[in-house]
Each structure stands twice: as C-alpha cells, then as structure tokens.
Amino acid sequence: MIVAMQENATEDQIQHVIAELVKRGFEVHRSTGVTQTVLGAVGAKVDFDIRDIEVLPAVGQVHRISSPYKLVGRTFRPEGTEIRFRNGLTIGGKEVVIMAGPCSVESRAQLFSTAEAIAAAGARVLRGGAFKPRSSPYTFQGMGEEGLKLLREAGEKYGLLVISEVMEISQIDLMEPYIDIYQVGARNMQNFNLLRELGHSRKPIMLKRGISATIEEWLLSAEYILSGGNYNVILCERGIRTFETFTRNTMDISAIPICKKLSHLPVAADPSHGTGLRDKVAPMARAAVAAGADSVIVEVHCAPEKALSDGAQSLYPNQFAELMDQLRVIAPAVERKIA
C-alpha cells in the first residue's frame, strides 16, 4: 500500500500515520520529496480497509498495490487452466467449446429436438434452466428436478455435456447427479455463501459476471470458489449495465482479453443475455471468439416463437448452424479451432 501525504502535512501528522500503519502490522518505507512525503507500507492483510488510513489527518491518497485476489491471478498458474471432462473435452485449451440450448427446459419434446439440432451443428455442451426465479412474481418458474433429469437424458443421447444454473445452496446436492457444470448467474455473483459451498464441489463452475460488477469484483468472487478448493472455474462475460438502452446490456468484449491476462481461468461469453436480441447474437458470438474467448454459450430453441422464456433472444437451429460455420472460419485467426 502507498500512502501519499498532503503537501502541507506536518512531521507530527506523518509520524501519526506511520504509527497507525505499524500498529496494523505493516512494514513502512518512507520517501521524502521536495514537496511531498510518500509512505510505502508492505505486508497488508487482504481484508484491510484502506479507508481506515484515508481518513487520517493530512493523508492525500492511498493506493493498494497488491491485488486483492491470489489464487485466480495469472501469476498463480502462468500456463493457464485447462478444465478436462470425462469425455475428453477440455475448456481453456486449444479448442473453443460451444454450449447451446434453450433458456428453460420446457418439455421432453422441446429439449430433445433442440439438443439434436445443436449436437448436429457441433455444440458440445447442452444448456437449459431448471429453476427460473424471475423478476416478476407472476411468471413461469421452471420444471425443477424433472428438468434436470431431461437434461441428463438428452445429454447422454446426443453426446453432450450438461450445464445448468444453481440458485441456492439447497439445490447443489440435488443437481450434482445430473449436471457436468454448475452455472452461477449474474445475480448470484456476490452470493458469497453459495460461492463458498461451490468451492467444495468437484465439478466445474461457470461464474457469470454481475451486470454491475467490475472485473476486479468478478475475480474476487471467483477467488471465493478457488479458496474452497475448487480450481475449475470458467468466467463468463454476459453484458454490463450502461446508459445505452438499445440492448438489455452492453456486452463488454474487452473483458475477454483482460481476464485472459489477469487470470489463468478460462473465459466464456454469453451473447444471448449480453444483447437480449436474436439478430445481435451471431455478431457478438463471432466477436467473442475473435477476441479470444475459450467458450461461447448461446440460447437456441427448436421453436423460439413458442418459448416460455427468452424466445426473443433464442436462435433458430438453422441460425445456430450458420453461426457455427462462421466461428470455424474465425477461430484460426487466433490459432484455435472449434471443438
């Protein structure tokens, strides 16, 4: 931590700040310039609140130097994390993995029809929501465990891994037999109790970015999971809230290369929620792969106009197949191929 004293700080005030730092266990280095004194404090605990120093008299600015996360940082595992699944698929390696499926599992017919189509087009993971708490109290709330069973069955039949969203601690054990990847939604990105429990699971977690989360906050949430012992976390950019209202969210494509640099974790992108508009999904999926994403997760529905939720942002199967062809052209530009 660096403490820059105000230009008019007195020696007494400087000594007071030094004493406060030492009391908190810091080792202090002092630099006295012509106009200003700067203190370097080494040995901060992660939970230190820098505002405790900021409010001391004659303190100008305080900057934290060490990053607040440890396990998720790129330096912890410079070669990057590759998550390997039982069927040989890896996420975070040379291959870009495409996940697809409906927003919600609605019925056997809907799910199997969609799963067959996405598998034929080249997707490797099947997505589908079983629990759907919605922002209005008056809406469809998901099929629950029955939906999970259908996902597992469809996955087996079409050779797809399965990802589904977990919303509460109580759902973890219920979901465990059915899914290959737990998805944590944007609204739960800072549900720390849930994250801590998932840290004890041995299955990979896809952690979506909160719509108003900074990249640092997002990585700190991932740290919760890793600190519990589960190192298989996939970060997933899905749009942030900005002043622009044309799209539901503004998809932050630049977060992809940034996370790849700051962290060793694989990075995915969700252009369906990132835009909320069907005809913007393919352009943003292409952009994500071009920017270096390790995975893309896309909402596809066998009949979007009949979907119980998010039909307007779901691709038709033939649109998805066309997108897959485009992604196969783009991947080599970043020395990748589609899995």
Added chain:
Amino acid sequence: MIVAMQENATEDQIQHVIAELVKRGFEVHRSTGVTQTVLGAVGAKVDFDIRDIEVLPAVGQVHRISSPYKLVGRTFRPEGTEIRFRNGLTIGGKEVVIMAGPCSVESRAQLFSTAEAIAAAGARVLRGGAFKPRSSPYTFQGMGEEGLKLLREAGEKYGLLVISEVMEISQIDLMEPYIDIYQVGARNMQNFNLLRELGHSRKPIMLKRGISATIEEWLLSAEYILSGGNYNVILCERGIRTFETFTRNTMDISAIPICKKLSHLPVAADPSHGTGLRDKVAPMARAAVAAGADSVIVEVHCAPEKALSDGAQSLYPNQFAELMDQLRVIAPAVERKIA
C-alpha cells in the same frame, strides 16, 4: 401494449401481428395513419415478454403501457402507507425517523456505548449487522445470533427499535424474536426466493435498492414482498453505480421524490453506504430529508477508528448529534418534524 408497425409494413404483416396478439389473449385496437399503422393491445398478462412481438416481421417499436407492478403503485393506496410499531412510532407519516448504529455488532461494550449515544441524540431505531458476508473471502463475518441478542437487549435498554440485515431464508426464523425490521441488502434485492419468504412475515421489511437496479426493478422487487401479503415495506436508496469513482456509489437523491410519487411505500435513505465517506454522510443525510425522505439510516460507531468494518464511513457520536440538530432545522421546510 402499443405496437407501432414500420412505415413500409404490408397489410399481411399487420394482420399477422394482430393474429399473434389475439392468440395471446389481447383485445386489439387499430389506428391507421397516413404513414404508419399503430396497434393498441389491451389485456396483457404481467409476465408477457414484449420482445415476442418485437421480433415479428415489420414491427417497429413495442411499448408496454400498464405498469408491471400493481400492489406497490401509488394508485393502490393513494393516501400512502404508514407503518406503525408497537411503541407508537410510525414510518411514512408526518415524522421523519432516524435510524443509527454500527455497521456490525462487534461486542457488548461497542454496541451499548453506541446505542446510548444515538438514543440521547434522538435516533429511534438501532441498526447493526449480525451476519457479514464480505466481498473478500478472508474477512470478519459477524457475530451471528449472539449479535442479535445484544441488539435486542440494547434496544430494550435505550428505548430503540431494532433493524438488522437478513441474508438467507434460513436466517428469518432465527432473527424473528430479536428484530423489529428486517433489512434486505442491495445484493439481495433480486433474491426472489428470499423476498417471497419475507412476504409471509408480519414484520416490516426495509428493501435496499440494488446498486445497478432501475427504480422500476426496485419496485418490482417490493411487489414480490407485497404479493406474499406483507405490505409493510420501506424502500431505501443507498447509491447506484456510475462512472464516477470519487464516491463508492452515487447516491440518487432524486429517487426519493420519484418513489414517493410512483408508490405509496415509505422511502428511506442510507447516506453512509451511499457515499462511503464519513464527511459526505451529513450533507447527504440533510439532502435526503430536504428531498422528502421518510427515514434516514446512518452508520455511527462509538470509536470508528477501531471499527471492524466500515469505520471510514461511520460518524462519531458527536457528529451524529450535530447532524440531528441540522435535520431538525430542515424538516419543517417539508412540513415534517424529526420523530
């Protein structure tokens, strides 16, 4: 709902949209202008996704007319909601109620010393956190039930009601005997399962605005609680995330008069989290009362420099007393007085 067709829409396309609306149970009114056809659709269900119409061919724009909330709207109870407590205090009436106390309950000595000071200055409700999941996995996590007991005891001793944050469904029953008001934090504003359970409680709920929640989303979250039967909800503005980084959040003072107009629910303000900076708390507390807030909740600590959390935004007891004096001057400007 209003559907504005594109200027070049064909009659077939218009008929297709009408058919889709009718299929969904709408009654349709058609207005044909010189350049454009506009359809009025009456009878929408609350859970209707307007994007299902937006994606139809030749549709220009779709606007929802009816508000997505019912019970929280001002028209539901034009005279406004007054929440009455067993000791005669009311929130939402002529008196402005000040709540104060430490971020976290840390010890008996800390809590009682603080409670005594705020009661003497004129606060009517004691705040204090018992559960403190933090954004870093490496920090102080609260005293739990022991903290709740201390809150109750201090409240009794100094004639204060008690408010504390509930973070999970499992904590509701545990907290019930100890507190007078449940607080739902900004991160849980869209934890719909929690909100639904709180709808079955008979104790008032203070619902904080999420840092990236629009006012409409916030009111819709309140609707979850009211739809469960609990009409005693207090909205609490506590700052939104913007590009400005000087303060932790930008406190949206204008949300106070807006919510008072849109809804019958009382509106509170939290200038401590709204700014994150001690010397900005008093100005923003004054601003909130001047703008029409029914309540203000402020972090006060008997010794902020020793606080285990949020010390930098906690007032000293004498600062709080001074603030109370200022608020007593301001309240009459809006035909109120401090409770």
Added chain:
Amino acid sequence: MIVAMQENATEDQIQHVIAELVKRGFEVHRSTGVTQTVLGAVGAKVDFDIRDIEVLPAVGQVHRISSPYKLVGRTFRPEGTEIRFRNGLTIGGKEVVIMAGPCSVESRAQLFSTAEAIAAAGARVLRGGAFKPRSSPYTFQGMGEEGLKLLREAGEKYGLLVISEVMEISQIDLMEPYIDIYQVGARNMQNFNLLRELGHSRKPIMLKRGISATIEEWLLSAEYILSGGNYNVILCERGIRTFETFTRNTMDISAIPICKKLSHLPVAADPSHGTGLRDKVAPMARAAVAAGADSVIVEVHCAPEKALSDGAQSLYPNQFAELMDQLRVIAPAVERKIA
C-alpha cells in the same frame, strides 16, 4: 405518439389532452379499454417535446413512435451507402478498409516511417492529428497546418488516403486541400454548429460516437450533417463511459450491428481509443471485423515509446502487420475481404 392515460383519468381530463394534441397539429385516435384509455397521435413534428404532454393531468405515459431521424435511417436507403473515393476505394461495400497512423503528426521522419510501414502491411488510409487540444492545459497541442501538409505528402508517396480531425469551423477551409476524410472527435459529436458546416462539405465525414452518447443521439448528430446535403458519413464506435475503470472506455461492439440495422451509413471502429491499452487493440479490432464493421482505424507509431501522445495505445508496426494477417482470416466469415 402514443399517450396512455392513467387508469383513474376522468373524461374531462381525457378531452383536455385530446384538445392539447389537436392544438399542436396532431390527428388523434382513441382506444378505450376496460381499465385504461390510450390515445394515438399522428403527425408530430420532429421538434415536439413529448414532456409537454407528459405533464398534463392524468397522463400516464407518452411514447414517441416515429424515429427522430429521417435521412440516416435504413429505410431512407435500404441498400446501404457506399462511399467512393477518387482512387477507387469504397467504404461500406464488400471490402473492409483499414486506416492506421499515429495519434499526432510529430515530424516528417515519424510520419513517413509510420506511413511506409502501414502501407506495406495493407492499410489504405493514413490517420494523424494536426490539432491536439488536450484535457490538460499544459500539453503538446499539435503541428497545425504543417502537419496537414506532411499528411498529404506522405499519403501521396505511399498511396494512402488521408483522414484527420477537425475541431472548429475555422479549420474546415484550412484542412480541405489536404485531407480526404474529416474526422469529428467524440467531444464534438454534439457540436451542432460544426456539424452543420460539415454538411456543406463534399468530403466524407467520420463521426465518432460521444463517450456518453446513446445510439439514437449519435444518429441524430449524423442527421445534422446529412440534412446539410453531405450524405457521406461514416459512423465510428470508439468506446463509451461505464463504471468499469480497467479500460479507459468500454468499447460497445454491439453498436456495430445495431447501427448497420438502423442506418444505411457505413460503420467503423476505433479499438485504440476504445480500450486505451496496446495489448487490447488487436483483440478488439478482430472483434469489430467479426461483428461486421466496414472499417477499422488503429493507432500505429514507428516508435510508440517515443510518441508525444497516446504512445501506450499505439501498435508497433510489426504488431499491426500481424493484426492485418488475422483480419484477412476473419473477414470471409462475414463474406467480406480486407481492401
């Protein structure tokens, strides 16, 4: 325009609103539903302020139906605009045009060395600033006309068109002989007097999006130029201001397909200003082309570590050549090629 009356509106209040609309020249259609009356008003002038109706008694919501721009809309020229230059280059057609060069023209040696390198790598337009008003009053302010002359000379020598930023009306005539495209910077996006003057120029204008401009405001600024008679406008996305501080701005890649749909104008992307970080420029340039951009403008400097401005976001020539190779791989995915 659609006016939704409040549910409890009286017949007198409805008649008052109708009268106000008729007074303003609207033709009014009325739809009376079970709970609510909705008025459709046709014939609005573009400069109508809908708030004048919003403030009338018992009015619930007012929505503008017709878009506020005319000439820039896709329906005005459904086939899209292709801007043709004297040397046969077109922007907005099948070919994606890459523009490159230094932030500022600093010297003949710097400019010619950079121009030679970018031409060799495949750029077709040379960029470079001659006027550099900066956010600090104490910095390098550009070479002025001497810089423009160098740009022209370098362009001729290496077969490149020339683009440079115009900041004031008084510079238009000065720049005219030297440049092929005027660039309007983000800060001038709503300098309407400047835009109006540029509407009388016969040279193409690249109009950058303001850092807090909605897409609608951006298109309305373009409308200013077109309404003066100059239809050759290139929209350029260059990042918007959000809460994320890791990058200078958040580049809104989704604005590219959105603008392509809403407008017939070509759309460019500036990943250098969009990110402000050298190692994020190539990923975002690739993303832009993958998302459908018609042009990309990139800062390249023969020796970025010596640049007088923006060195940290400028590519080295070899990095730019590598990027060009990647873009040649990606363009066919969107049925384009690099010019």
Added chain:
Amino acid sequence: MIVAMQENATEDQIQHVIAELVKRGFEVHRSTGVTQTVLGAVGAKVDFDIRDIEVLPAVGQVHRISSPYKLVGRTFRPEGTEIRFRNGLTIGGKEVVIMAGPCSVESRAQLFSTAEAIAAAGARVLRGGAFKPRSSPYTFQGMGEEGLKLLREAGEKYGLLVISEVMEISQIDLMEPYIDIYQVGARNMQNFNLLRELGHSRKPIMLKRGISATIEEWLLSAEYILSGGNYNVILCERGIRTFETFTRNTMDISAIPICKKLSHLPVAADPSHGTGLRDKVAPMARAAVAAGADSVIVEVHCAPEKALSDGAQSLYPNQFAELMDQLRVIAPAVERKIA
C-alpha cells in the same frame, strides 16, 4: 508517481524502469519488500502520460500521486473564493444566491413577466438562453443578440444580474456588454479552445459539469479557465448520465460537498436540467442547499405550457415563490441564508 513492479520482476527489469523514469526527469526512490519492489518517482510534469510507464515490462501498477490540477485546488486558496459583483452580491460567501428565468428568451413579454415574478420572490440573477443549438436540426434556435438586449434591459428594470450561455468563441465579444456571468454548458465543458478564451475575460464563468465528466475532469476544465487568469469560476452540477432512465440525468448531489472540499471555487446546482421533470425540481433544489451549494439556478417561465423549449421542466412563478420560502427554512441548517 508510484510504480509497483510485478512480484516476479527481475533486477534488470527494475533497472530498466528506473532508467526510463530518470530519463523523463524524475527523481526515483526505491522500496524493496519481501515480495515486491515499489518505486516512488517525484517531479512529474503535469502532461506526463502514466501509461508510458505502465507498458514497460514487469510493471504492475502505476498511480499518479500529485493532483493534475493546481490553481483550482483547495490548497491554493484555503479560505475559498468569493465572487463579488458590482451591486454588492457575492457568490461563495455566507449567502446562497438563487438564479432563475426561462430556458430561452422568447419575447419581451415572456421575459419581463418572468423576471418580475422571480425578482419579487427573491431571485438575484436572471437566466435566459439567447443561442439554442439543439440536438435535432429541425428546432427553434434562439433570438441571438436581440435576446441578450432584452436580458440586460429586464435585469436593469428588476435589479437582477444576468447570466446567459456562451457556445462559441465568436459570441464572447458579442455577449460581453450584456451579461454579468458567462455560462458554459455541459456539452462545452471540454471545449478547451473556448475555455482558454474565457480565461482572458474578466467576467465570472459558470462551468457546468459534462454529463459524463468525472469530478476530476471537471476541475481540470476549470483549471483551463484559471490558467488564463480568470479566477472567478462557479462550478455547476447539473446531472450525470447513468443507467437510470426515469430522469433525464441523475443529479449528483454528493458532487457538491466533494467539490467544496477539493476546490476553493463556489459550487452551484441546476435541478431543472438535473432532473428534467418539473415536480422534481423543488425537492432537488432543497437537497442542493441542504448539501451546501453556494447557488441554485432554476428554470422558471411565466407560462411553462407555452414555452418554446424545456417547458416541462420549468416552474410556474408561484411554485418558484413557494420553493424560495422552503430554501429560507433550510439555509440556516448549514449556517447560511438566502441572499
């Protein structure tokens, strides 16, 4: 400036960074901790781009210590700036000055009727726009010099000072004889050429905050004016752009106490543009005074329903008079009175 090296930085890399700093004229202090080396660099020029160091190998983070502005900083004039006018009025002292008037000067009758009403209610400065470039190219553009003459005449008649917006350098000389305060609008906050010219004027400048300007950028724009020799600048908060769309802008009331602390300049607030909604103007005006504003500027129109611009956010004269009464109650809470 502080340069924190990455944890794995080699001695060669550290020496390279030191050399680069020295080359740029810095004096360098080195602190070597157990895990990390930190360099303190003293003597930076204001125009130094810290990204030039950020991009060097093995550099972790770079923080600027000294503030980028000098003349506007509170330390430059700790007692605060009081701007004195020929009629004895001061802005920045014990008295809070209220400015009011129409958005645009529309006619003699409109202006004089409004001026009479606001003077009677206690306003001390008359506002009114003479030049009105609008975001649509198809709207009313102002009365020009004729409007300025009317302002001057109305000001003389009713004992009011006059403020009006300057939009271009060419208008400065034209406006000089008619106005007492130049207003710089939000869109021109970073029109540095205009700011530099106004730095040579001897009349006070009210500098509005840009809708997406950080407080630091705003103060740096004020620095442009002061660095030209004109120290009489009034900062004016008028709302920032956020994700919330209920109001046109989100008025950042906390910017008032922040600017009062960072700078010696007086701070005003514009609740009319800050909210864009008539019934939110009074609450936010009260909030601004309660938070410590030195001045409030409010749009008032003798007949808002007939206003050519911004009628929906203009107060009726009787509403303004009522607001003045409320402000007189509030001001003593901050040891002020209404001028």
